[in-house]
Amino acid sequence: MSNKGLEILIEPQWALQGTKYSEAEFESDFDLDSVSAVFYVMSNVLYGNGVCFELRISGREYKTLSAELVIFLEELLGLIEFTNRNEVSKHSLDFYEQGANYSLKFEKANDGLYVLEFIDRSNPSELVKSEGLLLDLNFLLYTFYCRFIFLANKFCPEMSQNELYLEWKINVSRMFKMEESI
Amino acid sequence: MLTTAALIKGRGTGVNIEGLTLKGLSLNWTWKSVKTFGHIFTQHGAQLKIPQLADRARSFGVAIGQWTNNEKAAEFIKGIYDTLKDGENIVDILAGLGQVVNADQSIISTTKAIIVKNAEGATNALKTGYPIVEKVIR
DSSP states (O other): OBSSOEEEEEEESSOOOSOSSOTHHHHTTSBOOSHHHHHHHHHHHHHHTTEEEEEEETTEEEOOOHHHHHHHHHHHHHHHHHHHOTTOOEEEEEEEETTEEEEEEEEESSSSEEEEEEEETTSTTEEEEEEEEHHHHHHHHHHHHHHHHHHHHHHOTTGGGOHHHHHHHHHHHHHTTOSSOO | OOOHHHHOOOOOSSSOBTTBOHHHHTSOOSTTBHHHHTTHHHHHOTTSOHHHHHHHHHHHTSOEEEESOHHHHHHHHHHHGGGOOSEEEEEEOOTTSEEEEOTTSOEEEESEEEEEEOOTTSSSSEEEEEEEOTTOOO
16 A cells, blocks of 8 residues: 555646637537536636646556546546545546546545555556545645636636536535635 | 438337437437537547547557547437446447547547446436447457
């Protein structure tokens, strides 16, 4: 087991500048009938502006692109629920898109500790186990969420007003027990 | 031209009209619906440019599938929806409906695809789906 555990980041690859790549280039393609559609537009815009999603397990970086960011955003609420609610003892998060097939299985060991089993199915021999503190994981997710919201507000001002997205934010904020949505 | 009637292989339970169960009928089968199709067209649609798909192929070391016609692909998937199990399904597709893009931007036509269905209760009915090179699953 490694102590390094899980790292999930959303990072600008260069100094943030004005928007070079706008949300208008994507939004006309799809119906915004699911929050996933909003995440799709936002992820493409963020990647177009040099913001990348990073996944590291025990210090090793696993390849991700905008599709994996969408998947993580779709799964974020469930993962926060795992960290915050005592009655939720397990959670699975699957990054499944062509080329990437990562499975993260979280299980609570006790009130404060969780065990993570990471399987890279695109490389069958790859199985990594680590453990970490639930509070640490909660903080990791909170930090990710705040950074994502900041970047989405800056680069995707129209999409940031989408009703499904606002509803998602309210649900996430409630899960973090925040007084109001940021 | 692919027609729904020609493609339907549904078995269905309960209400069954043209091979679709009540659940399938309640979905919006326009290809633009992410709630129905998940990542199928956002990540593998005909609107994507070859260099975009080649970028992912280069990053992950696998050829990336692309539907050549979103409307026809949506109609095809609607037709087989009721036969799909949760998780991965490998299906035959008509020649010309799908292709895979290599890292060097070369293109190969294919007649196989993976369609991944979500379990009931998920936000989107389908997770993803893409044409694949025959005998290659991922």
